[in-house]
Amino acid sequence: MAQTRPYTGVRILDMAHDYARYATRLFADLGAEVIRVEPPGGLADRHESGPGAAERFAFFNASKRSVEIDFDDAAGRRAFEALARDASVILVERDGPMFDALHELVTLAPQAVITAVSPFGLGGPLADAPATDLTLQAAGGMTWMSGRPGEPPLRLPGGQATMMASVYTATVTAIALVDAEATGRGHVIDVAVNECIAHSLQNAIQVWDLERRISMRGGEGTRDATEDIFRCQDGMVFLASPLSLGTSWKSLVAMLAEEGHPSAVTLSEERWQDRAWRTTSEARQAFREAFEAFTAGHTKQHLTEQAIARRIVLGPVSRIGELVDDEQLAFRDFFQTLARPDGEAARFPGPPYRFSGxxxxxxxxxxLGEANAAHGNA
Amino acid sequence: MMDTMDYLKGIRFADFTWAGAGPFSTKLFSDFGAEIIKVESATRLDPVRAGGPFKDGKPGVNRSGYFASRNTGKRSLSLDLKSEEGHATALELIARSDVVTSNFGPGAMERLGLGYDACRAVAPNIIYLQMPMYGAEGPRANLLGVGMTISAVSGFIWHTAYKPGDPIGPGTHYPDHAANCYHAAFAVLAALRQRRQTGEGTRIELAQVESTINFHGPTFVEWAWSGEEPAQIGNRSPSACPHNVFPSDGEDAWIAIAVESDAAWRTLAGILGGAATDESLATSSARLARIDEVERMVAAWTAARGAEDAAETLRAAGVPAAAVAHARRLIEEDPQLAARHYWQSIEHPELGSTIYNSPPYTVDGERVALKRPPLLGEHNDAILAELRGANPTWRASE
Structure with missing residues (x-):
């Protein structure tokens, strides 16, 4: 008998093609039968081109199945209806199949959680507005938070609108499924990507509401001078040694002193005990000069080892390709090996969480359509 | 708004999480009706209680808006976990809980006598979540970090850059506010279903670095398939142009415009007029080859207009565009969020009436109604009485 996994017995009809693709992937990795229900030729994400498109497809659709169904054909509709009758979740996304047919889906699958994901939600003045990762990060408040003062706000890389939207989509779908499985009655979830992003802004909403300040990129006036990236011998490190963070500051100054570095004297001046001053651009510049005078002579690895030994909050700024050399990730055997479409084995991210089982x-x-024989109309 | 979306009613957490990522994770459960008992220390305060912003800018353990936003609907039990009595109370609570959550560094729960084995001894089918930064064991297990450290070691800082070799990084502790909190919540939900099927509990370890690398998953796969680092190109796109954040009329005012097809460019060119309509710019490859020139044309148009008006004009014509919004704009001026009733106000004894984000979805057309966050130790008496009621042989002196 097959082993029971968390989502064993759960069938998800997955018509996500953009912002919700990672949500269904999370279920698929934990045992759900996630079936991409694709119109002839495939869902839109099979037609993306350009740098990174094939890799995005591989990451977001791992562990899923695919059936190709012609929704305009009677046999295709019957095949879809048969799948829907046994579905626990049906996920649709704006500009994809069945998104405009929610009532029909509810009738077909009253037991299912029907999750509809769209850039701005199902109603409101922007419901049909065109959107992309860049414009949604801007509209949701994320872009504003990053970048250098004096330069434009900077979006987060790697399609983060999809990641944010997908984790909210996955969790609310899982919660609604608890109730649907208990009662036999489904729910309709309406996820708005811009709202997911606006929900991920650290404390910026409260900073305005309670103190009438707008959080600024670069952190001037809020972030401590030490909380930044600094150049070292072979790259960069990230440091955080505000006075409020454990012994990170004391340990940092002690390290410089023990190494006999002149910056220990500079950073022992009385003004470094002034928390407010430490957030000014003057303090930032002074700290950078003092600290980089030290780090210039040391590697990321050496500084990281010192940080661990001395309980300083510091870590290396890794490039993507350096992750496979990360000693901790190697120790934990984090990366997987997965076949590429051409059959070659390639490394692939390991699990975001580990279970004892x-x-x-x-x-x-x-x-496309690899599971047609089992479920499709082909 | 619905008060009855209590789909998780009957599930109890002994929640030892603090700071950002952990409490944001367990809040999801209290918002849907689970009983989240937040075990706090009055002497080692949750740093977010001590972190701003504060009501009227005045610090106080019950005055932090940051804390409030991460702890809606929870109950607070303050204990001294290092005392015999506090430890016994914690175990008594765990014995009556479904889930134990924590996000301390490696070994901390074990040192408190609340490691997995100790918990399983009193609650055999417990679901036990820990969220160490880099994992419980290994050469960097004891590296200390904040959210930005996780961004650094996972490649996020390197990749967040205007141009090659000039990393800037996310302006927030981004992994705390999306990747790690929601991966953790999803894992607990999965473990709860596993228990409904099998009756067995699960131990979950979420190493925050590993969780965050998954938020960068497609980028990692790009490296794995090509051996090349992803381009550091900021707001630009490797395959589309114009695709950037442009200056608008006003101080620090900006608009994002993303032209991802030649058809969208034709529309935009018609709006810009002049040299933009030149046929030599009809294809994305031609525009990418002359990217600075194309962006100057767009910027000349955007700089003369308010961001919101320009975005509306472009969206109406079918070109993806948005004003770069900050918190004040989101709360006070965003017509979409207002139309969908995104903001909730909750009364609180010390904060007064303050604003909260709704969970970013509706369920059956309704918003999840949030309940106010707890004062420090607010539920001590009630919870201790409940524990005594459940187990008359156990006594915790107050």
Whole structure:
């Protein structure tokens, strides 16, 4: 008998093609039968081109199945209806199949959680407005938070609108499923990507509401001079040694003193005990000069080892390709190996969480219609 | 708004999480009706209680808006976990809980006598979540970090850059506010279903660095397939142009415009007029080859207009565009968030009436109604009485 995994027995009809793709992936890795229900030729994400498109497809659709169904054909509709009758979750996304047919889905699958994901939600003046990752990060308040003062606000890289929207989508769908499985009655969830982003802004909403300040990129006036990235011999490190953070500041100054570095004297001046002054641009510049005079002579690895030994909050700024050399990730055997579409083995991110049971498995993204024989009308 | 979306009613957490990522995770459960008992220390305060912003700018353990936003609907039990009595109370609570959550560094729960084995001894089918930064064991297990450290070691800082070799990084402790809190919540929800199926509990370890690398998953796969670092190109796109944040009329005012097809460019060119309509710019490859020139054309148009008006004009024509919004604009001026009743106000004895984000969805057309966050130790008497009621042989002296 097959082993029971967290989402064993759960069938998800997945018509996500953009912002919700990672949500269904999370279920698929934990045992749900996630079936991409694709119109002839495939969902929109099979047609993306340009740098990174194939890799995005591979990451977001790992562990899923695929059926190709012609919604305009009677046999295709019957095949879809048969799938829907046994579905626990049906996920639709704006500009994809069945998004405009929520009532029909509720009738077909009253037991299911029907999750509809769209850039701005199902109603309101922007419901149909065009949007992309860049414009949604801007509209949701995320872009404002990053970048240098004096330069434009900076979006987060790597399609973060999809990541934010997907984790909210996955969790609310899982919660609604608790109730649907208990009562036999489904729910309709309406996820708005811009709202997900506006929900991920650290404390910026409260900073305005309670103190009438607008959080500024660069952190001037709020962030301590030490909380930044600094150049070292072979790259950069990130440091955080505000006075409020454990012994990080004391340990940092002690390290410089023990190494006999002149910056220990500079950073022992009385003004470094003034928390407000430490957030000014003057303090930032002074700290950078003093600290980089030290770090210039040391590698990321050496500084990281010192940080661990001395309880300083400091870590290396890693490039993507350096992650596979990260000693901790290697120790934990984090990366997986997964076949690329051409059959070559390649490294692939390991699980975001680890269970004591053998619950998480990943397999390559499906070819279009690979499960037709089992579920489709082909 | 609905008060009855208590789909998780009957599930109890002994919640030892503090600071950002952990409490943001367990808040999801209290918002849907689970009983989240936040075990706090009056002497080692949750740093977010001590961190601003504060009501009227005045510090106080019950005055932090940051704390409030991460702890809606929870109950607070303050204990001295290092005392025998506090430890016994914690175990008594755990014995009556479904889930134990914590996000301390490696070994901290074990040193408190609340490690997995100790908890399982009193609650055999417990779901036990820990969220160490880099994992419980290994050469960097004891590296100390904040959210930005996780961004640094996972590649996020490197990749967040205007141009090659000039990393800036996210302006927030981003992994705390999306990747790690919601991956953790999803894992607990999965473990709860596993328990409904099998009756068995689960131990979950979420190493925050590993969780965050998944938020960068496609980028990692790009490196793995090509051996090349992803381009550091900020707001630009490797395949589309114009695709950037442009200056608008006003101080520090900006608009994001993303032209991802040649058809969208034709529309935008018609609005810009002049040299933009030149046929030599009809394809994205031609525009990418002359990216600075194209961006100057766009910027000349945007700089003469308010961001919101320009965005509306472009969206109406079918070109993706948005004003770069900050918190005040989101709260006071965003017509979409207002139309969908995104903001909730909750009364609180010390904060007064303050604003909260709704969970970013509706369920059956309704918003989840948030309940106010607890004062420090607010529920001590009630919870101790409940524990005594459940187990008359146990006594915790107050």
């Amino acid at each position: 053998d619950h998480w498995h990943v397999s390559p993204a499906p070819a």
